[in-house]
Amino acid sequence: MSPGEPGNKKTKVSIAKQLLTSTTAETGDKDYEGSELELKCINTIRALSIDQVQAQKSGHPGAPMGCAPMAHLLWNEIMSYSPSNPLWWNRDRFILSNGHASALQYTMLHLSGYKDVSMEDLKQFRKLGSKTPGHPESFVTEGIEVCTGPLGQGISNAVGIAMAECHLAAMFNKKDGFSKLIDHYTYVICGDGCLQEGVSSETSSLAGHLGLGKLVVLYDDNNITIDGSTDLSFTEDVTKRYDSYGWHTLTVQNVTSGLKELRMAISQAKREISRPTLIKIRTAIGFGSVLEGTAKIHGSPLTDDDLLSTKLSYGLDPEKSFYVDSAVQAAYEKSTVINEEKEQGWDVLFANYQKAYPNEAAELERRFTNKLPEGILEQLPTYEYGQEGSNKATRKFSQACLNAIGPILPELMGGSADLTPSNLTNFGVKDFQKMTPEGRYVRFGVREHGMCAISNGLYAHGGIRPYCATFLVFSGYAMGAIRMSALSQFPVLYIMTHDSIGVGEDGPTHQPIETLENLRSTPNLNVMRPADGNETSAAYQLALTSQKTPTVICCSRSTLPALEFSSKEKALKGAYVCWPSIEESEPELILVATGSEVSLCCEAAKKLSFKTRVVSMPCQEVFMKQPFKYQVSILPGNVPTLSVEASTYHGWHQFAHAQISINEFGRSGKGSEVLKMFGFTTENVVDKVKALMKFYDNKSVPHLRNRPFL
């Protein structure tokens, strides 16, 4: 049948309905070992998921059809959650790591009574502005914990979530009746794709090391990826791999003819609390379709014919779409009532906890509502010019900030990707390890991508302010997860040290060139490159006070001279005049720079005969948010302006008429020599300024900022 032939279709449907009446027992549940209602629930989940994809003719029906049994079991029996309070602190967390199966998650949220996902919302699946976008987005839909879609991220976020639960339980649970205040599981559904991605290897290895026993991963082992059978590229022994990580692994051969085996496996998983569990579940992608078990059902809607026969095979009326019958409705209303009661029970527990442990309860509340402790910002160190210790590498100033705030900001949890002695990120707290879950320094190992994905999970859980660190150049390994921080509006703090060719001898593999620009061009990401101690404290203040934007603090490896006129307050405006004092106005020339190049420009300014202003611009993003009046007071736009940054020139055209920059890879050699080779010397700045001024002599200076629109 061609699509769009309603007469033809009608006939088929009539025949189909007859078939349905006569053969339900045979087609629908002949071999099903569980209850008829259970099967009807599962098939309704399948049908609702298919209907969403059909409505927009876009999306991925295959995985929801295969995963419906596990989803039903989790949402109807296993998990504790509260649709009326989606952010209940002690809810079980559910992560759909194979985010392309989003129709499944929306179906479950709908059936379970989340207000954000009405039947109408399901009908709007993948439409612009809907609550049901193509992939789950935590900032759009209540009940979604993290954004998923890019494979491997969800399962890695889940590791962070389970770490947060483990740590908070160790910190806040009490022996006398409050041993389960923080006590929930983290459930993940993922497919082959997530397990092929390196990021999940990194985080799964760490999860095994940490013995995160309340993490339960349901692996949708359907043998199919987009290219075809997993035989094409993925023949490793997955459970053996997870065994090698120290996980508890189980295999479930059948979920299509009943949930008994899976129910038992999840029960075993829950009892094993010293190791995370991977349950490998054999499923059939596109279960019930004529394309069942093939790659063709992965990411395309069903044909009209197939839709018909599939719904028939489910024992459902193929004429009805977006339909939930009353028995299924009732089954979910029942589980929702039970779940809401669980939350109410917990609310009573917490009320008692508040009486018994008022300080801890208030602390927990503060942490889950993202409020900073009173007066913490004042603890960030500030420096007077000339003061002892005011000339340091900014990574050391970063360490000073961590030392100042770490002890009084107990939700600060994180660490480094095995570069602790270089990143200087340990402020003297205990390691978070299997035997010391109360610790909060995380040894991420050499796993940059996993580290950043875990940090997203730590934040997503609530109650934690995550930070993490590596060399700036290696943020390139982690862009997949850093992008997710920015997209998800998770204010993760990234501390990226060794931020330029000044790294020196390690050479071009370790010298960022394009990296600053890569980060700056990512939406919703603040990139701070401080020039001295005051600016570093400003960077920390920006990061701490940010509610929806992650911050990257880029720090130097080597000592930088303090700026004469810097202050935390000035730096918090993104850019400011750092030489001479702001009162001296009407410059003939402006030098604008960041980080290690600012003091260089101040030196050059002193050698120049022009009236020179030096602008320190620690954060382009913050400066761009200042009132236009402030912006032009700093960078008037029609004064010859030269930017100086040991990085690519890309992006600097908006702030300067000319750039001293690097547009090739770096070199191995002493940092000072490499910097010199690329022209980062007072002399070269002076020379280039002279060329710039000569060029504009008697010519009108093009205006930079005064644009018609941006």
Add this chain to the structure above:
Amino acid sequence: MSPGEPGNKKTKVSIAKQLLTSTTAETGDKDYEGSELELKCINTIRALSIDQVQAQKSGHPGAPMGCAPMAHLLWNEIMSYSPSNPLWWNRDRFILSNGHASALQYTMLHLSGYKDVSMEDLKQFRKLGSKTPGHPESFVTEGIEVCTGPLGQGISNAVGIAMAECHLAAMFNKKDGFSKLIDHYTYVICGDGCLQEGVSSETSSLAGHLGLGKLVVLYDDNNITIDGSTDLSFTEDVTKRYDSYGWHTLTVQNVTSGLKELRMAISQAKREISRPTLIKIRTAIGFGSVLEGTAKIHGSPLTDDDLLSTKLSYGLDPEKSFYVDSAVQAAYEKSTVINEEKEQGWDVLFANYQKAYPNEAAELERRFTNKLPEGILEQLPTYEYGQEGSNKATRKFSQACLNAIGPILPELMGGSADLTPSNLTNFGVKDFQKMTPEGRYVRFGVREHGMCAISNGLYAHGGIRPYCATFLVFSGYAMGAIRMSALSQFPVLYIMTHDSIGVGEDGPTHQPIETLENLRSTPNLNVMRPADGNETSAAYQLALTSQKTPTVICCSRSTLPALEFSSKEKALKGAYVCWPSIEESEPELILVATGSEVSLCCEAAKKLSFKTRVVSMPCQEVFMKQPFKYQVSILPGNVPTLSVEASTYHGWHQFAHAQISINEFGRSGKGSEVLKMFGFTTENVVDKVKALMKFYDNKSVPHLRNRPFL
């Protein structure tokens, strides 16, 4: 002893020398089971490595001290290579995946007689401009196969190298006496760090799947990372993990008291040709130092005291640095002679092969010298405006290019990260699989980072032109390896489809915003975003003719209308006037755009009353290399110019006075609706142009291109 107290030192050295004379037998080789010469060779390797680090007071002595026994065995006994012809096609490949141990590799190159690494070069270790930079750089030093340093890359490159060997052997070896024309092993030394990185998990899983039996990895299991013991974060069972990938795994408990066990293991590894082998070798980082077995010896030079006692413990004269005694010299001269003879033997074999199989021999020569087949560029399709089939998605034009050149460019080998039906990268050749090594379509699996690292390896081997593909946004997963292509000057072809918010329903997780700019700001990387069929063919021509620069071709998911005045030749200049025909000059306004936005601008131009020029700029990098005269003929700079690209505005200031761009993440919805929402409509371009022209009415137009220097 404080450093810099020579008197004190002298005394210690004198005492030490006495000790040395009296106790060599006890200290040097008491427990050593092999020959005295063997131990002396190994200790000389250790000493030379230490000396390099001491000379510059920078570098990583720990790993070379621990790995010296395996390096000696490989270079002195196992491997076939030819110092006088470092690029001998059939050499065994050696990859130091833990590139920070570079001093070890330079030592081995020096001892083996590579001219590029003289004793003087060793003394210049890590100095600016030396042949011995901080991490191995293949484009600097002969004998280095790939750049290493960023962990996990080297072992992943090695997988690509082993794939290349396997494929070329299947293609060129012949039964009658030429069964071993291409027949070499790929040896890797790597540490814990490389095995923690996700990229190595991806590539190791694929290596196991492919059964790359001639890949042998020596795992330096020293239990130490920068943060301290591997107990902190890396307690997985590594051999079990590699077992799960289908590798052959072996364990060697001791290499410090003799090479017998390791020799046997490597022999076993070589015999097992159906599976790659991982040999886990227990070593001691910083062997012989007082800091042996600690993280402190990882990345810092030894103290003077420790240097003294360490050399003594090696049975070497602590006063001598950069010293190779005659016996060691002779041992290496001997192995070099044997190795050179191996190459000479192979040269005879190849001469005979040339006679027996002149076509194949010529083909092999052509491929290893990176020459394209005659006339191949003419096979790239070109399109007349209005011709049937000239309106297509550029990913389909990309497919047409692959279909045109694939069959006649046998060195073209690659594939997609499990997005074949979307990337359209299969031109109908057989899969490269364990049972079909003659195939050249690679099923990379959902492993973007690994795919790109393998592609670097495929190129590094020689004889292969690699290409690989994923969605543009997921290049963020692979930036670590794409950067290495650019740095290493490997002209890998990246085909990145679904290149904008036009992706639509998949939503912001799948919509690149910052990605184009990230790629463009990477040095030595050509980023092509073609607008139609002719421009896509130009992109392929650029990629094919590139010898030292990788190319990213960014393709649309959806159909684009052909440009009226496009041509392959014009597009090869990076930017050109695409509307109206170039003869009409002196525009009042310029629209500059790439890819899907070019035809949009042409539409807008037709609705505008201003004399409008539309510039298509498929490649910023190539345009920037054109003569200045050409550049200003296209973009005069003082004509109001508006850029239109569905991407961040970063980078566009250099080409336009104003931008239509996207500076937030995208949305899920129909592609056309999402594009409209962000202003990518004819109407919005017309509106913005009017605003721009009004703004500059009676004002001087700032000049964009006429800069004093760049």
